[in-house]
Amino acid sequence: MRFEDLEVWRRSARLSADIYRYFAQSRDFGFRDQITRSGLSVPCNLAEGYERLSTRDRARFWSYAKGSAGELRTQIYIAREIEYLDTETASHWLREVREISRMIQSLIAGIEHR
Template identity: 30%
Template sequence: MANRHDQIAYRDLQVWEKSMVLANLVIKAVDEIDAPRKHFRMIEQLESAVTSIPMNIAEGKGRNSKKEFIQFLYISRSSIYETLTLLEIFQQLGWLSEEKFNDLERQAIEIIKMIKGLINAISRSA
C-alpha cells in the first residue's frame, strides 16, 4: 500500500522544497522587521508573494496537463520577482540588512533557474 507522501507528487520536486525553505526564511526575516504600523500591508504582501511560490508549484503539479503545470510555474516565477522587489524595498528602507537581502536573493535566483529548467524539460517532453 502506498503511503500518503507517494500520492503528493509535488513534494518530490526539489524546486518546491527550495521554495518552501525560501518562504520560511522570508517569514522569519519579516518577524524581525520593526516597521511602522502603517506599513503592515507591505509586509502582508511580501508574505503572500513568497508563499505563492511553492503554492503555485504544488497547484500546477496537481493539474492534469503539462500546459497548465507550465502556466503555474510561470505564475510562481512571477511571485519570486514580486518577492525580490519587496525585499529590495525593505532593504532600502533599512528594515532588512544587506547581508540578509543578498542571501535571500541568491536563493531566489537559484529557484528562478530551477523553474526555468523545469519549464524547458516539460516543454521538451510535451
C-alpha cells in the same frame, strides 16, 4: 514522485517560512503582507502546477511561480533599500530567489520540449 520531492519546492517553501519568521513582528502590515504573500505564492503555485493533469496547466502555474519569484526579488531589493532588511539577509535571499527562478525555468523548459 510528489511535489514535495522537488528540490525547488522545498527551497521555496523554506524561504517562504524564513520570510514569515523574519517579518512576523513588523508593524508595516502592508509591506509584511505583500512580501509574505509573494514568498508563499512560489511554492504554492509550484505545488498546484505539479498536481495539474495537463502539461499546459502545469506550465501555466509554474509560470505564475516564476512571476512571483520576480515580485519577491523586487520586494527584497526595496526592503534592503528602506532598511527593513540587513544587507547580508537581503543578499542571501536574493541569491536563493534567483536560483529558485532558474530552477522553475528549467522545469518549464523541460515540459515544453516534450
